[in-house]
Amino acid sequence: MRIRVGHLYPDYLNIYADRGNIAVLDRRAALRGHEVEVASVSIGDELRPGEHDLLYIGGGQDREQALVAPDLVAKGARIEAAVADGAAVLAVCGGYQLLGRGYLDRYGVTMPGVGLFGHDTVAGERRMIGDVLLECELEPGEKQTLAGFENHAGRTRLDEDVEPLGRVLAGFGNDGESGYEGCRVGRAVGTYLHGPLLPRNPWLADWLLAQALAHATGGDAPLLEPLPDELEAKAHAVSAQRARDRGGRF
Ligand code: GLN
Numbered sequence: 001m002r003i004r005v006g007h008l009y010p011d012y013l014n015i016y017a018d019r020g021n022i023a024v025l026d027r028r029a030a031l032r033g034h035e036v037e038v039a040s041v042s043i044g045d046e047l048r049p050g051e052h053d054l055l056y057i058g059g060g061q062d063r064e065q066a067l068v069a070p071d072l073v074a075k076g077a078r079i080e081a082a083v084a085d086g087a088a089v090l091a092v093c094g095g096y097q098l099l100g101r102g103y104l105d106r107y108g109v110t111m112p113g114v115g116l117f118g119h120d121t122v123a124g125e126r127r128m129i130g131d132v133l134l135e136c137e138l139e140p141g142e143k144q145t146l147a148g149f150e151n152h153a154g155r156t157r158l159d160e161d162v163e164p165l166g167r168v169l170a171g172f173g174n175d176g177e178s179g180y181e182g183c184r185v186g187r188a189v190g191t192y193l194h195g196p197l198l199p200r201n202p203w204l205a206d207w208l209l210a211q212a213l214a215h216a217t218g219g220d221a222p223l224l225e226p227l228p229d230e231l232e233a234k235a236h237a238v239s240a241q242r243a244r245d246r247g248g249r250f
Contacts, residue, residue, distance in 0.1 A: 003029055003212045005038045006052035008075075008095065009060075009068045012042070016149070018058030018092050020196030024205050025054070032224055034213070043071045047078040052087055053212035055079065059093030059194050062105045062123075062153075069111040072098055076114035083116060088211035089188035092197065096182070096190035097121045097154050106153060117183045117190055118159035119174075127153050131243035132171030132193055134181050136204075144203050145169070147239035148193025156192075158183060165191050170247035187211040200235035202227070 003025075010019060026036040041047055041055075060068070072079075079099070083089060089099075097103045100119035103111045113121075134146040146166055155175040158164060164174070165182025173181035174192070182191035189208075191197065198205040210221040 001034045001213055001216050003034055003036045003054065003209065003216055004052050005036055005212075006041045006047065006055045007038055008041050008055060008057040008072070010040050010042065010058070012064045012068050013058040013060040013095055015059045015061065015093075016151075016195045018194050018196055021058075021090065021092070021198045021205075022056060024196070024198035024202070025209060028202065028205050028224075028227065029209055031227055032209075034209075041075075043068060047075045047082075049078060049081060050085065052082065053215040054088040054090070054208060055082060056089075057091045057095030057099070059095060061094070065094045065098060065103065066105075066109070066111055069098055069113070072114060073112045076116070079114055080116050083186055083188045086187060086211075086215045088208050088215060089116075089190075090208055091188070091190040092194045093150075093152060093192050096192060097152075097156065099188075099190055100156065100183075103154055116188060117185060118162040119156050119183060121154040121156045123153040124155050127151060128172035128176055130171055130247055131239060132173065132181065132247070133169040133240050133243035134166030134171075134173070134193075135169055136166035138184065138189075138207055145236070145240060146191075146193065146197075146201050146204060147236050147243060148191070148197050148201070149195040149239075150192040151194075152192050156183075165189050170243040187215070200232060200239050202229050202232045
């Protein structure tokens with residue numbers, strides 16, 4: 001199968017080499033005989049209905065976020081329609097914030113958001129920086145840990161009825177208080193974890209690929225043939241231990 005990935009604003013949102021996540025999707029798909037085709041969707045580009053099986057948006061500083069926010073909002077209805085139609089989404093940090101209702105930065109300027117995720121973000125005085133470990137259960141009964149790194153000023157508060165991506169075991173997460181990290185709506189997930197995230201959490205890469213394949217075929221998410229993942233398991237263990245040892249704290 002061909003998996004069509006739309007990479008939103010690769011020229012603006014790519015701190016900590018967030019685009020490395022795409023390389024992981026590409027490689028893990030190829031090892032199962034699938035092809036990933038990546039198209040850049042940036043400022044002024046049209047997002048056509050049904051064109052992508054997975055949308056990816058990375059992180060960025062406030063300045064880059066402000067540059068893309070109006071264009072992203074203009075694409076908002078198409079993004080929401082794509083998710084309603086079963087497309088998968090991975091949104092990281094700055095991109096995750098802008099898929100919510102909006103971001104109030106440190107200077108009191110509000111950047112509008114898409115409203116796909118039911119959350120608001122307000123920048124705080126101190127940045128929340130450090131290693132993070134989460135427990136996630138994207139499929140009922142299948143608990144997984146997600147290890148990563150966060151660096152954000154924004155505090156994100158989810159609406160009561162909104163599903164987080166995971167529960168914080170170590171680190172700050174969405175706001176340093178709620179115990180939640182990220183957000184999930186259907187096949188769309190948003191998270192503060194970047195750096196890139198997928199090389200050390202291959203289960204999430206495979207979950208996203210399976211969701212994208214389900215969109216591509218119109219069927220159920222397929223079971224992907226397991227890969228050895230020895231290096232990935234080591235990377236996850238090192239990252240998880242770092243989070244357990246010193247997590248994110250002020
Ligand atoms: N500018 C946002 C914040 O600091 C997002 C930063 C990021 O993407 N790392 O909260």
